[in-house]
Amino acid sequence: MFSQINPQLISNLEKLGLTENEAKAYVGLVSLREATAREIHELTNVPRAKVYELLKVLAKKGYLEVRQGTPTYFRAVDPKQIIGKIKDEFLDCVTETLNQLNELSYELPKSSPVWCIQSEWGIKNRIREILAGAKEELIIFSSSPEYLQEFEAELQKLAKTCRLILIVNELERFSSMPFKFREVTKEFKDSINNIVIDGTQYNEELFIIADGKESIGVHSVGNKREAVVIRMPIVCYMQKLIYSKVLEPSLIKKDQ
């Protein structure tokens, strides 16, 4: 009674493959250490009638031990063992699945010209992929220090192997990062600040051009982020051109 069950724990166990009631019963039993069906029911509010079958299932899975009798007593197996078992089985499944998927997809040609990515994780993932693939030149425009910072490690590595051109909208806000930044023209800065199309406001946060053939633009629409990957060489050359005009003339690198 005093120790109310942690709903977060229940939902975690559900992610590990138990049903809600199974999770509740197991947690109840771990709390009580050793108990009858009724005691578990009273602690967890799982219908008493259900507790019996649940415990049977859990016993068959090896999650608990049984002492026959009236009433029957149950005892939880050490969670470390149980969770360890679940983990091992899951990891086996992971490697097998990956192998099976790889049989289907020889290697990804990354063929197509324009792609839109809608998941936060997918965007970061793709950015890292592009950074990892950059060989010679990397042009980056950023208006969000926080977001850029997430890739600081990768960028520092890249700084050794290829030409890094970092363009930002306000120098001061990026002063904490150990890179040489350039600033865009005021004109450009104002024009990019808040783009509104069809009533929705776009906010360009990051733009990367790698080796003049691959680009990714990240912008937020409302509170959602979205990214567009463009792989057509022509488009990227064009965009390179734009960015070279976007910089304050005095800051343009000569050898570019």
Add this chain to the structure above:
Amino acid sequence: MFSQINPQLISNLEKLGLTENEAKAYVGLVSLREATAREIHELTNVPRAKVYELLKVLAKKGYLEVRQGTPTYFRAVDPKQIIGKIKDEFLDCVTETLNQLNELSYELPKSSPVWCIQSEWGIKNRIREILAGAKEELIIFSSSPEYLQEFEAELQKLAKTCRLILIVNELERFSSMPFKFREVTKEFKDSINNIVIDGTQYNEELFIIADGKESIGVHSVGNKREAVVIRMPIVCYMQKLIYSKVLEPSLIKKDQ
């Protein structure tokens, strides 16, 4: 068409948290690399109407990228990334869950006298636990070399630190294992061979007594295995006595 979808792969992906249709759609897209909703539908037989929402969900999860248009094109993200992400999230969940469970259960007192274990895995687990806890003496009866063999490694370690008494029903069948075995009396051998209670046949496969205070008996009922753990010192002393009478008199160790 030619590359029929591997149902094993689908069920694996389901274990990793996708629904059946999500799995099919994803596998279809990985196979096609880049495709429209219709193409995925034709390859996987997932109703076309469903494909759209499925792909939306998968895109939001970051499993694929989108090229807007009519028709909209979809592209699978490298499975290594996706499965890796799923794995990481799962492992996070595992450690969090374990911590939460451990907050509930300080340490398991393993108090109670008699417990029954019904899962194959749970039995082996408990046997190893008992072996690990043995300090001085270990009496083991086995009638199944295959089963005993599973614990060969543990037993070899134990042989150095405590008195190992291995009793078997037929010496020849255990000749492949590097231990000194003793044989039971014919009388006992016959009596234990096939015990029938209430029409069901019990087959005692393994019996362990550790330090005269903890015992586990494993027997098969029909094709199912079951184990009984007994932790009452009295019972175990009694059983030790029985086993000392069970051995051929000539084989009894003097200092026992």
Add this chain to the structure above:
DNA sequence: ATCTAGTGTTACTTTAGGGGTAACAAATGT
């Protein structure tokens, strides 16, 4: 021995999520 409270089982209802089908508006192509 009888009564009663608690144990264990069974059958039924409800609910939610996933899957399948059909119909339709919008977009595209002829």
Add this chain to the structure above:
DNA sequence: ACATTTGTTACCCCTAAAGTAACACTAGAT
């Protein structure tokens, strides 16, 4: 202008899991 395809919506169906209620059986109490 028409036919086809795309993308969306509204349904139905089925199942797994959760919740409910009733009942036979046991064990202890009187």
